[in-house]
Amino acid sequence: MSDIAVKSKAEVTPQVSGNPKAAAALDDRLAAITMPDAGFSADARADAMVRLRAMGLPAPRDEYWRYTNPSAFNAATATALPFDADGAESPLFTGRDKLTLVFVDGAFDAAASDDLSLEGVEITTLAKADAAGDHWAAGLYGQLELAGQTPVKRPFAALNTAVAHDGLLIRVTGKPSKPVHVLYRRGTADADAVWHHVIRVEDGAELTLLESGMVGARSNGMLEVDLAKGAKLHHIAAKRANDPKVGLSHIFARVGAEAQLKSFTLAVNGTLMRHEGAIDIVGDDAVAHIAAAVLGDGNVGPFHHDDTVFITHGAERGESRQVFKKVLKNGATGVFQGKILVKQGAQKTDGYQISQALLLDDNSQFLAKPELEIYADDVKCSHGSTTGAIDEEALFYLRSRGVPYDRAIVFLVLSFLADALSEVEDDDLRDDINDRLEAWLTTPPQN
Amino acid sequence: MLKINNLHVKLEEEDKQILKGLTLEVPAGEVHAIMGPNGSGKSTLSYVLSGRDGYEVTDGEAELDGEDLLDMDPEVRAAAGLFLAFQYPVEIPGVGNMTFLRTAVNAQRKARGEAELTAGEFLKEVRVKAAELQISPDMLKRPVNVGFSGGEKKRNEILQMAMLSPRMCIMDETDSGLDVDAMRLVSEGVNALRSPDRSFLVITHYQRLLDHIKPDVVHIMSNGRIIKSGGPELALEVEQNGYADLLAEAD
Numbered sequence: 001m002s003d004i005a006v007k008s009k010a011e012v013t014p015q016v017s018g019n020p021k022a023a024a025a026l027d028d029r030l031a032a033i034t035m036p037d038a039g040f041s042a043d044a045r046a047d048a049m050v051r052l053r054a055m056g057l058p059a060p061r062d063e064y065w066r067y068t069n070p071s072a073f074n075a076a077t078a079t080a081l082p083f084d085a086d087g088a089e090s091p092l093f094t095g096r097d098k099l100t101l102v103f104v105d106g107a108f109d110a111a112a113s114d115d116l117s118l119e120g121v122e123i124t125t126l127a128k129a130d131a132a133g134d135h136w137a138a139g140l141y142g143q144l145e146l147a148g149q150t151p152v153k154r155p156f157a158a159l160n161t162a163v164a165h166d167g168l169l170i171r172v173t174g175k176p177s178k179p180v181h182v183l184y185r186r187g188t189a190d191a192d193a194v195w196h197h198v199i200r201v202e203d204g205a206e207l208t209l210l211e212s213g214m215v216g217a218r219s220n221g222m223l224e225v226d227l228a229k230g231a232k233l234h235h236i237a238a239k240r241a242n243d244p245k246v247g248l249s250h251i252f253a254r255v256g257a258e259a260q261l262k263s264f265t266l267a268v269n270g271t272l273m274r275h276e277g278a279i280d281i282v283g284d285d286a287v288a289h290i291a292a293a294v295l296g297d298g299n300v301g302p303f304h305h306d307d308t309v310f311i312t313h314g315a316e317r318g319e320s321r322q323v324f325k326k327v328l329k330n331g332a333t334g335v336f337q338g339k340i341l342v343k344q345g346a347q348k349t350d351g352y353q354i355s356q357a358l359l360l361d362d363n364s365q366f367l368a369k370p371e372l373e374i375y376a377d378d379v380k381c382s383h384g385s386t387t388g389a390i391d392e393e394a395l396f397y398l399r400s401r402g403v404p405y406d407r408a409i410v411f412l413v414l415s416f417l418a419d420a421l422s423e424v425e426d427d428d429l430r431d432d433i434n435d436r437l438e439a440w441l442t443t444p445p446q447n
Numbered sequence: 448m449l450k451i452n453n454l455h456v457k458l459e460e461e462d463k464q465i466l467k468g469l470t471l472e473v474p475a476g477e478v479h480a481i482m483g484p485n486g487s488g489k490s491t492l493s494y495v496l497s498g499r500d501g502y503e504v505t506d507g508e509a510e511l512d513g514e515d516l517l518d519m520d521p522e523v524r525a526a527a528g529l530f531l532a533f534q535y536p537v538e539i540p541g542v543g544n545m546t547f548l549r550t551a552v553n554a555q556r557k558a559r560g561e562a563e564l565t566a567g568e569f570l571k572e573v574r575v576k577a578a579e580l581q582i583s584p585d586m587l588k589r590p591v592n593v594g595f596s597g598g599e600k601k602r603n604e605i606l607q608m609a610m611l612s613p614r615m616c617i618m619d620e621t622d623s624g625l626d627v628d629a630m631r632l633v634s635e636g637v638n639a640l641r642s643p644d645r646s647f648l649v650i651t652h653y654q655r656l657l658d659h660i661k662p663d664v665v666h667i668m669s670n671g672r673i674i675k676s677g678g679p680e681l682a683l684e685v686e687q688n689g690y691a692d693l694l695a696e697a698d
Contacts, residue, residue, distance in 0.1 A: 397536070400524075
């Protein structure tokens with residue numbers, strides 16, 4: 001834990017309007033949280049608290065919560081999990097030159113982390129910046145989250161802004177020689193981990209951000225990303241396999257002119273995960289790609305994985321891709337809710353969205369809500385969503401060459417995921433991910 | 448080598464009999480060709496022998512070296528020495544041609560109790576064989592059959608055949624979609640594999656392929672049965688006169 005954040009109990013004002021039961025649930029939720037002692041972020045947090053109170057906690061009747069029951073996220077406290085202190089690094093990133101920053105239950109662990117110095121990058125922590133007062137992130141913290149509240153409300157993102165104690169504030173001014181790797185670890189059995197990172201990549205600068213590990217019994221992570229002209233962020237999150245926690249993750253981004261955002265998530269088994277993305281393309285000729293490869297085995301845990309991603313084109317000649325691939329078995333559930341919104345004047349937009357599920361048995365399900373909303377008249381947008389089983393023709397082809405049935409299935413699963421993996425730009429990293437997936441598929445997953 | 452006796456096969460999903468008492472024997476070292484009009488059951492025969500789902504054997508048997516083929520899974524048949532060159536080789540995005548082929552070679556070796564090839568041994572062998580078939584290193588690296596032309600796909604089938612060293616090779620219209628040069632390459636690849644303990648069953652519509660791959664025996668198939676067998680001259684007769692006379696003769 002950081003020793004800088006001073007804790008005080010939330011001051012909870014009972015809500016007077018709305019559904020009293022829902023308001024009471026939010027009060028309970030907030031009462032269980034130790035509020036941070038905010039400095040530079042105080043106003044942003046106060047605003048976030050106001051919008052959270054106005055929105056309330058989500059209910060299954062809310063349009064974007066129909067497929068994922070919010071009760072585990074709404075509950076006042078996290079349900080403790082059997083504690084496994086092993087916060088081992090994802091084998092994906094081992095042996096790679098990188099700057100590793102460790103968070104335990106959402107708080108920065110300086111002792112376990114590398115030194116915060118890397119040429120071309122300024123890094124500090126939210127807790128430290130809050131204690132110090134003024135900070136460059138003052139104009140960004142909670143602002144991208146706020147922008148992402150329209151047109152769909154995202155109460156847990158507002159909650160995150162209001163209550164997060166810690167996170168990284170990263171300003172990239174050059175092209176650092178190695179990636180920044182955030183490694184998450186569990187510290188206690190019932191941790192309700194909340195963290196909030198802000199990343200600002202300046203004109204023409206570039207960063208590769210890696211995330212791995214597992215955290216909390218419940219988690220709520222936020223990544224606010226602001227890309228200036230020609231800036232690039234390549235983000236790869238490898239969720240710890242078989243992580244039993246219930247988790248929410250967010251990426252709220254603003255993509256400037258000629259900037260590129262590429263974000264890829266790998267998730268293997270687990271319990272309940274929801275990933276929300278709100279990407280605003282605000283500059284011309286910008287690129288935003290959001291992708292995920294997900295493997296869910298309902299026998300390992302009651303697997304439910306939800307990607308809810310909105311990309312808004314507000315500038316000309318933008319290119320966006322959403323590529324989501326989920327492989328589900330033994331009662332696993334996959335959810336995809338994705339939208340491409342093209343605003344008036346965002347001409348020559350090229351938007352693409354594909355969400356696909358490979359169901360390995362009859363017990364699993366995929367719920368998809370692909371949407372296009374277009375107000376410009378000279379754009380190219382397409383979306384597709386499919387749910388299918390293993391291709392019998394390809395299966396027979398492989399087996400006819402002597403490849404055993406189980407091994408042939410592994411090949412076909414990897415083949416299915418290939419489009420999502422191709423969103424990982426770094427060839428070595430992509431090969432590593434492919435090898436890792438193959439290992440997971442051929443032997444029972446370890447981590 | 449391959450013995451098929453009185454084979455009756457229907458489609459699993461519908462009540463349609465495709466093979467109606469097919470009897471055929473291919474001794475070791477021989478090349479047999481099967482010709483016949485569309486819909487006579489040629490492709491079905493190749494699928495049933497290699498173990499594809501969707502067919503039901505209602506009578507008869509098929510043996511490879513005295514072993515009952517029909518009860519084996521497709522991969523077991525492959526390890527036992529059976530190979531089917533597909534009429535339409537399947538594209539598998541995201542799976543490297545080399546990875547796939549090495550997995551197949553080693554799975555068969557393992558199933559037969561032989562030592563698996565190391566990456567180095569495999570690479571050395573595949574490079575030589577690919578070069579003979581004019582398959583570029585780039586094609587080896589690409590995903591299985593993805594972005595391959597029709598000719599490249601068929602050459603890739605022959606490369607697999609060469610690497611897997613099957614004893615009984617079934618070729619399902621391997622000549623379809625091939626230009627003259629590709630047909631020559633594929634045929635040379637096949638001829639190089641001919642040996643006293645390897646047999647071929649070549650399914651084709653055209654005599655032309657048989658100019659390159661010279662058969663010992665030609666069978667004419669119609670309505671789920673072999674209606675006539677003879678030497679290479681039978682293929683020439685079909686080429687010149689069509690099937691009408693042969694079919695009339697069989698009736």
